[in-house]
Amino acid sequence: MIDKIFLLGNPNVGKSVVFSRLTGVHVIASNYPGTTVEIAKGYLKIDEEKIEVVDLPGTYSLESTSKAEEAAVSSLKECPKDKSAVINILDSTNLERNLFLTLQLIEEGFSVIVCLNMWDDAAHRGVHIDAEKLEELLGVPVISTCAITGAGIKLLIERIKEAHPSPKNKLSHEARWQEIGMVVETVQRLTHRHHTLREILEDASVKPLSGLLISCIIVYVSFKIVRFLGELLINKIFDPLFFDIYQPVLERLSLALGQKGFIHHSLIGELINGKIDFKQSLGVLTTAPYIEFAMVLPYVVSFYFILSLLEDIGYLPRLAILLDNLLHRLGLHGYAIIPVLLGFGCNVPGILSTRVLESKRERFIASTLISIGVPCVALQAMIFGLLGNFGGFYVAGVYLVLFSISIILGIILNCILPGYSPELLIEIPPYRFPPLLILGEKLYFRIKGFLVEAAPIVLLGVLVINILLYFSLLDSISGIFAPVIQGLFGLPKEAVVALIIGFLRKDVAVGMLMPLSLSAKQLFIAATLLAISFPCIATFIVLLKELGLKYLIGATGIMIAVSMVVGSILNFVILR
Amino acid sequence: MRKLSLIQIKENQKARVLEISGGRILQHKMMSMGIYPGREITKLSHFAIRGPVVVKVGRGVLALGYGVAAKIIVETE
Numbered sequence: 001m002i003d004k005i006f007l008l009g010n011p012n013v014g015k016s017v018v019f020s021r022l023t024g025v026h027v028i029a030s031n032y033p034g035t036t037v038e039i040a041k042g043y044l045k046i047d048e049e050k051i052e053v054v055d056l057p058g059t060y061s062l063e064s065t066s067k068a069e070e071a072a073v074s075s076l077k078e079c080p081k082d083k084s085a086v087i088n089i090l091d092s093t094n095l096e097r098n099l100f101l102t103l104q105l106i107e108e109g110f111s112v113i114v115c116l117n118m119w120d121d122a123a124h125r126g127v128h129i130d131a132e133k134l135e136e137l138l139g140v141p142v143i144s145t146c147a148i149t150g151a152g153i154k155l156l157i158e159r160i161k162e163a164h165p166s167p168k169n170k171l172s173h174e175a176r177w178q179e180i181g182m183v184v185e186t187v188q189r190l191t192h193r194h195h196t197l198r199e200i201l202e203d204a205s206v207k208p209l210s211g212l213l214i215s216c217i218i219v220y221v222s223f224k225i226v227r228f229l230g231e232l233l234i235n236k237i238f239d240p241l242f243f244d245i246y247q248p249v250l251e252r253l254s255l256a257l258g259q260k261g262f263i264h265h266s267l268i269g270e271l272i273n274g275k276i277d278f279k280q281s282l283g284v285l286t287t288a289p290y291i292e293f294a295m296v297l298p299y300v301v302s303f304y305f306i307l308s309l310l311e312d313i314g315y316l317p318r319l320a321i322l323l324d325n326l327l328h329r330l331g332l333h334g335y336a337i338i339p340v341l342l343g344f345g346c347n348v349p350g351i352l353s354t355r356v357l358e359s360k361r362e363r364f365i366a367s368t369l370i371s372i373g374v375p376c377v378a379l380q381a382m383i384f385g386l387l388g389n390f391g392g393f394y395v396a397g398v399y400l401v402l403f404s405i406s407i408i409l410g411i412i413l414n415c416i417l418p419g420y421s422p423e424l425l426i427e428i429p430p431y432r433f434p435p436l437l438i439l440g441e442k443l444y445f446r447i448k449g450f451l452v453e454a455a456p457i458v459l460l461g462v463l464v465i466n467i468l469l470y471f472s473l474l475d476s477i478s479g480i481f482a483p484v485i486q487g488l489f490g491l492p493k494e495a496v497v498a499l500i501i502g503f504l505r506k507d508v509a510v511g512m513l514m515p516l517s518l519s520a521k522q523l524f525i526a527a528t529l530l531a532i533s534f535p536c537i538a539t540f541i542v543l544l545k546e547l548g549l550k551y552l553i554g555a556t557g558i559m560i561a562v563s564m565v566v567g568s569i570l571n572f573v574i575l576r
Numbered sequence: 577m578r579k580l581s582l583i584q585i586k587e588n589q590k591a592r593v594l595e596i597s598g599g600r601i602l603q604h605k606m607m608s609m610g611i612y613p614g615r616e617i618t619k620l621s622h623f624a625i626r627g628p629v630v631v632k633v634g635r636g637v638l639a640l641g642y643g644v645a646a647k648i649i650v651e652t653e
Contacts, residue, residue, distance in 0.1 A: 061608035065601065094635045097610040127635070173607045177615075206630045206637065207587075207621040321639045324628045333641055334628065423641030424628050425605065430637075 002085045004052050005044065005160065006076055008105070009089035010098050011058030012429050014117045016040075017147040018089055019055035022157065026445050030311035031432050033058060034338065034356035037068045039075060046160060057355075062104050067363075068355045076110075085111045085163040087156070092122035092129055092144065093430070095188055099180045106140060107170045111163035115156055116144040121432065126191040134187045139166045148438060198431050205318045206428060215322055218315060222306045229302035230381070238294040242278060250276055250285060265470050266463065270515075280515040282469065288462040291382070291511045292455055297447075299381035303345060304446045312434035312442075316341065317426055324424045330410025331365045331417065332357070333424040339366055343374040346450070347539040350374065351546055360551075361419040365410060367543060368555045371535040372562055373406030375506070378454065382510035383527045390520040401528050405566060409558070453538070454505065461501050461508035468497075488564065489529065490571040491522050502530050503537055521575045525567060533563040582619065582629055582640070582648040590618050591650035598647040610634060611648065 005022075007015045011033030020026055023042025029035060040055040056072035064070040076086070088105055090098040095116075105112050116122075116131060135142040141159045145152030171179060204210040250268060254276065257264040268276060269283025276283075278290035310316055316338055324334030335356060343350025347370055354366045375383070375398075387394045414421070468474050474497055478485070482493040489495075494516055502509035509530050518526065534540070534556070544552045585591050593615045596603045610633045611617065618632040629645035631638050640648070 061604070063604055063608070065605050096634045097636055100608055100610070173604075174612065177607075177612050202637075203620065206639070208623050208627075211621075317639070321623065321628050321630060324639075324641060325623065325625060328626075328641075334639070423644040424639055425609070425641065425644055426639050427609070428630065428637040428639055 001049075002051065002083055002111070002160075002163070004054065004079055004084040006079070006084060006086045007053065007055050007089060008072065008076060008086050008101070009058060009117075010060055010091065010101060011427065013058065013089050013091040013098065014147050015058065015089050016055055018087070018115065018117065018145070018153070018156075019053065021147050021150055021153045023053050026441070027055060028442065028445070030308075030316075031314035031429050031434075032311065032317045032338065033427050033429070034068065034335070034353070035311075037353050037355040039071060044157065046157060059101070061101055062108065066356060066358050071355075081109055081111070081165065085113060085160060087113050087115050087160070089115045089117050092116045092118050093125055093127055095127070095129060096180060096184045099183060100176060102138070103168075103171070103176050103179065106138065106166060107168050109165045109167035111165050112138075112140045113156070113160060113163045114138065114140055114142040115152075116142060117147055119144040119152065120146045120149070121430075125430075126193045128189040128191065130187045130189075134183070137183050137186065139168075148435065202431055205315070206321060211318065211322055215319060218310070222310065226299065226302045226306055227384070229305065230299040230384070233298035233301060234294060238298055242290060242294050246289075247276060247278075253285075262470060266466050269466060270469075279511075282462060282466055282512075282515065284459055284463050284466065287511060287514075288459050288508075291462075291507055292451075292458045295385045295511075296378045296381045296454070296507045297451075299384065300345075300377050300450050301443070301447060303377045303380075304443055307341065307345060308439055308442045308446070309434075312432065312439060314429040314431050317428050320424065320426060321428070328421055329414065330369070330407065331414030331419075331421045332362055332410070333421060335424060335426055336362070336366050340370060340374055343370040344377065344380070345446075346376045346378075347371055347374065347535055348542050351539065351542050354546070358422045359419060361417055362421060364547060364551050364555070365413050365417070367547060368413070368558055369406050369410055371539055371543065371555065372409065372532045372559055373402045375402065375531040376536075379506035379510065379527075379531060382507050386510060386514065387520070387523055387527055390523070394520055394524050397524060398527055398531070401566070401570070402531055405532060405562060409562065454507075457505050458508050461504045462511070464504075465497065465501060465508075465512060484564075488571065489525055489567040491526055492516055492518070495522075495526055498526065499529065499533060503534050503540075505536050506530055524575065525570050528570060529563055529567050532566060533559060535559075577651050577653065579649060579651055582617075582631070582645040582650055583622070583642070585619055585650060585652055587619055587621055589652060590616060591652045592616050594649045594651050596647060597649055598644075602644065602647065606644075606648070609638060610636065611638070617650070 007019055009015050016027045016029035016036050022044045025042035027040045036057045042053050043050050044053050057068035059069040059072045064073045088102050131142045131144050141162045143156045205214050254268045267283050267285045269281030269286050272280050276286055278286055281287055319337050320334035323337050327334055327336050339350045339353040342353050350370045351367045354363045357363050478493040478496045481496040485491050485493050485496045498509045498512040513526055593613050596606050620630040620632055622629050626642040629640050
């Protein structure tokens with residue numbers, strides 16, 4: 001009896017969607033190759049028996065070429081063949097290319113079940129596959145599914161027990177392609193169709209001129225929507241909630257606590273002009289929830305809405321083609337744009353997804369650039385909220401500075417690190433339009449993930465600062481760093497607290513700047529420094545895990561050096 | 577019939593793969609992604625200044641870095 005089921009297939013065939021259907025465990029699925037970089041595990045019950053299901057990163061063959069593929073292939077080979085079954089998931093719209101891995105798996109003697117996924121999309125595109133005939137030719141069960149709607153999944157589960165090894169002679173790669181040609185000839189029928197609008201757009205986005213134009217429009221519109229949605233949520237929902245409903249409750253609590261004392265100080269914080277000020281009181285019940293829910297959460301929602309939409313449509317790999325040239329100068333290739341974009345949400349998944357890159361050198365450069373030049377959405381939201389008051393010019397300025405730093409640092413790293421930058425080699429997925437329900441579900445899980453991870457640390461961060469303030473312990477800490485903070489960066493010495501708390505969370509750190517009433521210039525420098533200096537602790541841990549201690553120390557050194565140089569240049573030269 | 581690299585043929589031109597003049601790893605990788613001697617492919621676009629090349633292989637679309645594209649030798653009619 002088998003006790004393990006592996007899900008294996010080419011990149012971007014919907015393995016993660018099938019995984020979620022089989023196990024009920026939600027994992028992020030998107031329409032681009034390389035969404036899954038970590039191995040996910042869940043359980044499926046067949047006839048009262050619990051079987052482990054493993055979702056593996058996509059791979060084109062059993063010889064791996066990237067870290068993610070390596071993980072897939074090695075965990076498959078570790079498990080004894082008679083104890084496991086492999087559900088080989090195929091993209092029905094591209095049967096021929098997918099069969100290469102299928103034949104390899106069968107030849108190797110794995111118990112294979114073939115799952116022809118995206119069956120509906122194939123029919124849509126005029127691809128008709130005779131599944132019974134394919135089953136006959138391959139000698140293994142073949143089931144057609146549409147995982148996103150759940151069609152065919154029940155049958156797939158029922159037939160898992162039919163899986164059995166049916167090893168064939170090992171073929172050379174050429175002979176295997178010949179065999180595939182014959183199989184496809186027999187089972188696949190194409191009906192001719194006219195070019196649809198979707199196909200015209202697919203083609204236009206991979207040509208230089210029209211591609212550039214489309215990308216400019218998409219980036220501009222995305223940015224506008226993120227801001228518009230974020231502000232809408234703040235002005236229409238969160239601010240009214242806080243000011244009209246929550247504040248009166250707190251005012252009463254404040255009175256009940258006698259407006260002073262340790263308990264009052266830690267819960268409510270300082271009263272500003274006799275009233276609670278959500279931005280300056282620094283209490284666990286006042287500033288902490290305000291930062292998290294009224295300042296950051298709205299942008300988390302709007303950012304992930306747009307990112308998830310672009311991911312599912314399948315636009316992101318097209319950006320990789322356009323940026324390949326630029327990124328090569330930084331020692332990367334075009335596909336590094338995917339980790340960067342994810343990093344704009346949160347650096348942690350961004351750095352994890354650098355596993356789609358081939359070499360350690362690339363992963364080091366990409367991770368370092370992300371942790372220095374890519375601010376997470378929480379930090380961006382706070383920058384919008386604070387610096388936005390002085391005008392959009394300053395906000396745009398921070399982005400410009402970060403962009404320039406990334407480019408310059410990338411070029412330097414590419415020059416001094418030994419090694420070369422591998423070539424772009426990716427599949428460009430067709431455009432797909434996700435059902436709104438699926439999009440909503442993905443958004444829900446991302447927001448939930450954000451709240452679960454962020455809320456406790458935000459509370460903790462505010463509490464630590466609050467207690468330090470109450471016992472006036474901050475002066476001695478800020479005194480030590482005063483020469484650098486005041487002398488080099490032109491910031492008040494209290495700002496050091498923000499930089500230190502930035503190690504915990506960036507949004508709280510910017511929150512610490514709010515009571516200091518900084519000038520536009522000071523805020524600009526502080527915000528930039530918060531982005532480029534140490535990443536938050538979660539990012540640090542993932543850097544250590546992905547790069548190892550030696551590289552982490554290297555990256556940290558770079559961060560300190562860059563912060564010193566950029567902080568002083570901004571203070572003495574650019575914003576004088 | 578002319579022997580050219582994928583860089584040299586024009587956009588929207590069809591060609592047949594003759595060889596992948598790279599190391600074993602590249603040949604393997606290309607092979608598993610569906611580019612092998614005898615395969616017919618169509619070049620969709622080419623980005624300027626040593627930019628990537630986009631090709632249609634069967635029903636899929638692949639983006640190849642300049643260095644890889646230069647190693648794919650094809651013949652055209």
